[in-house]
Amino acid sequence: MNLRQLRGWPLTFLLAAVTGLSVGPFYWLVIATTRKDTEIFDWPPAPLPGSHLGDNLDRLQRRIGLLRVIGNSLLVAGVQTAGALVVALLAGYAFAKFRFRGRTLLFALLLSTLVVPEQVMLVPLFKMMMSFGLLDSYQAIILPGLCVPFAIFLMRQSLSGLPDELLDAARVDGAGEFRVLWSVVVPVMRPVLAALSIFLFLGSWNQFVWPLIALRSPDMHTLPVALATLYGNKSTTDYGAILSGTALSTLPMMVLFLVLQRQFISGLLAGATKG
Amino acid sequence: MTAATPSAAPAEELAKSLTKEVVRSRRSPRWRRAALPYLLLAPALLTFGVFKAYPIVDSLLLSFTTGSGTATRAAGLANYRRLLDDPLFWTALRNTGEILVVQVPLMLGLALLMAVGINSALVRWRAVWRLGVFMPAVTGLVATGVMFAFLLRTDDGAVNRLLDAVGLPTVDWLGQPFWARMSVVLVLTWHYTGYNAVIYLAGLQSIPRELYEAAMVDGAGPIRRFASITVPALRPVLLFTVVLSTIGTLQLFDEPYVLTGGGPDNASLTVSMYLYQNGFRYFDFGYASAIAYALTLLVSVLGAVQMRLMGDKDT
Numbered sequence: 012m013n014l015r016q017l018r019g020w021p022l023t024f025l026l027a028a029v030t031g032l033s034v035g036p037f038y039w040l041v042i043a044t045t046r047k048d049t050e051i052f053d054w055p056p057a058p059l060p061g062s063h064l065g066d067n068l069d070r071l072q073r074r075i076g077l078l079r080v081i082g083n084s085l086l087v088a089g090v091q092t093a094g095a096l097v098v099a100l101l102a103g104y105a106f107a108k109f110r111f112r113g114r115t116l117l118f119a120l121l122l123s124t125l126v127v128p129e130q131v132m133l134v135p136l137f138k139m140m141m142s143f144g145l146l147d148s149y150q151a152i153i154l155p156g157l158c159v160p161f162a163i164f165l166m167r168q169s170l171s172g173l174p175d176e177l178l179d180a181a182r183v184d185g186a187g188e189f190r191v192l193w194s195v196v197v198p199v200m201r202p203v204l205a206a207l208s209i210f211l212f213l214g215s216w217n218q219f220v221w222p223l224i225a226l227r228s229p230d231m232h233t234l235p236v237a238l239a240t241l242y243g244n245k246s247t248t249d250y251g252a253i254l255s256g257t258a259l260s261t262l263p264m265m266v267l268f269l270v271l272q273r274q275f276i277s278g279l280l281a282g283a284t285k286g
Numbered sequence: 287m288t289a290a291t292p293s294a295a296p297a298e299e300l301a302k303s304l305t306k307e308v309v310r311s312r313r314s315p316r317w318r319r320a321a322l323p324y325l326l327l328a329p330a331l332l333t334f335g336v337f338k339a340y341p342i343v344d345s346l347l348l349s350f351t352t353g354s355g356t357a358t359r360a361a362g363l364a365n366y367r368r369l370l371d372d373p374l375f376w377t378a379l380r381n382t383g384e385i386l387v388v389q390v391p392l393m394l395g396l397a398l399l400m401a402v403g404i405n406s407a408l409v410r411w412r413a414v415w416r417l418g419v420f421m422p423a424v425t426g427l428v429a430t431g432v433m434f435a436f437l438l439r440t441d442d443g444a445v446n447r448l449l450d451a452v453g454l455p456t457v458d459w460l461g462q463p464f465w466a467r468m469s470v471v472l473v474l475t476w477h478y479t480g481y482n483a484v485i486y487l488a489g490l491q492s493i494p495r496e497l498y499e500a501a502m503v504d505g506a507g508p509i510r511r512f513a514s515i516t517v518p519a520l521r522p523v524l525l526f527t528v529v530l531s532t533i534g535t536l537q538l539f540d541e542p543y544v545l546t547g548g549g550p551d552n553a554s555l556t557v558s559m560y561l562y563q564n565g566f567r568y569f570d571f572g573y574a575s576a577i578a579y580a581l582t583l584l585v586s587v588l589g590a591v592q593m594r595l596m597g598d599k600d601t
Binding site: 018019022023025026027029030032033034036037039040043051052054056097098099101102104105106109111114117120121124126127128129130131132133134135136137138139154155157158160163188213216217219220224235238239242243250253254257260261264265268269272275276280 | 320322323324326327329330331333334336337338339340341342344345348400403404406408409410411414415417418419420421422424425426427428429431432433434435436437439442443444447476479480484485488533536537539540543544547558561562565566571574575578579581582585586589
């Protein structure tokens with residue numbers, strides 16, 4: 012081993028420690044979730060996962076209707092992601108590949124709302140959903156998330172790089188406009204669409220304030236709302252159940268992240284690198 | 287793409303113009319072509335109009351009304367006047383400001399160090415560290431909040447046990463006003479530092495190594511190289527992260543809601559939480575809307591100031 016390699020070790024150890032601090036809480040969560048309530052605060056913590064995950068999840072199912080809540084979260088995040096993706100693809104395509112009246116103005120209008128905090132819309136959306144009779148429904152959560160200006164911006168940016176010749180070639184072959192979009196544009200854009208879906212799904216899966224406001228009955232709760240409610244109810248000290256819910260809202264994303272790290276990172280960094 | 291040899295160029299040109307010709311002749315009627323972009327935009331414009339533009343305008347109008355729920359009447363500037371005299375609003379603003387000025391520099395400084403460390407040619411297993419530090423960004427804020435509420439317990443939480451183990455004094459994290467705010471800072475920093483580090487890392491990797499080599503030849507030390515090459519090259523990325531973090535922290539809601547509930551005694555109440563309380567606990571829509579617009583003003587002013595301060599140096 013030469014001197015240069017030797018010099019790298021202190022830095023490597025430092026980074027290992029920093030990474031430990033980043034990942035440590037997840038490890039603690041895995042341990043806590045798989046052990047009995049009474050062992051959660053043991054010190055030093057047990058080094059290996061226990062066998063009580065099933066019990067903890069059972070109790071969570073009884074307390075918040077875990078399966079129903081997960082179903083709600085999956086439904087909302089799935090539909091919202093698919094919807095927002097289609098909306099952004101169509102709009103981004105229009106902005107990138109067509110010249111039409113009002114193009115610049117409409118695009119600027121969409122982007123201008125990026126600087127408006129989400130909180131501004133909470134009260135009007137609540138009133139609107141109330142008058143539509145949609146409070147406490149899936150639609151109330153899904154609909155406001157369909158137009159994501161940032162996603163439209165990203166699609167426009169990526170589609171601008173697509174050569175017009177490619178589209179023209181398909182048109183020469185007699186493809187209609189939607190055929191061109193579906194069989195030429197979509198396949199080429201697959202990496203961007205994948206990154207964007209992860210970005211959208213993650214945002215939707217984790218959204219909190221609006222579902223907290225719009226959803227009333229525990230039957231309709233999404234996972235973050237159910238968790239916050241269970242934890243916020245200080246009379247509940249069933250820590251095993253609460254933590255297993257936390258693990259359940261976190262670990263599937265973690266696994267997905269480890270499998271699809273490239274798409275995750277480019278999805279979450281999309282704003283930083285494309286902007 | 288075809289090879290761009292000079293002899294191939296005319297043929298390519300010809301093919302291209304022929305293609306254009308055919309495309310034109312095959313076009314659907316003119317009105318359909320003109321309508322197409324609007325058709326493509328229809329879903330976006332519809333959802334944008336109903337769920338973004340309308341609420342933004344409605345919120346502004348609401349901020350000039352008073353009353354409870356939907357029984358409202360015009361109130362002029364009363365809500366904004368009330369805002370200026372409301373000690374709790376100022377408390378929320380001060381709390382948010384304190385969290386902001388501690389958290390954003392701390393997190394971005396750490397992120398920059400992390401990125402430079404991971405990018406160093408001396409380091410081993412770079413991909414592992416990059417992956418590890420990014421992981422918290424994938425977690426939801428509610429889950430993070432709940433997790434840290436357990437980790438930060440005074441008597442038996444892991445953080446205090448760890449502090450104790452290395453001989454440091456333990457802290458009443460969630461029970462003391464100052465430390466409650468710092469707990470929020472801690473959680474935010476844990477959650478977003480790696481995310482920002484990976485952004486910086488992408489920026490660092492686009493700086494040509496020759497620049498550093500040239501500087502070394504000229505006798506510039508590591509600190510000098512960092513200040514004269516790394517920081518200027520990263521300026522656009524730094525600006526992006528500063529603005530994004532500032533905007534995000536100004537809107538802080540999830541973490542304090544779960545972690546401290548705004549307590550103790552409103553010590554970690556944020557502007558967004560105060561808005562939520564007024565809007566959805568007291569159903570004072572007018573006042574909540576005024577708070578929302580105060581927040582918007584704050585976000586745009588701070589964002590603009592930062593862009594002015596950091597963005598202009600190139601031009």
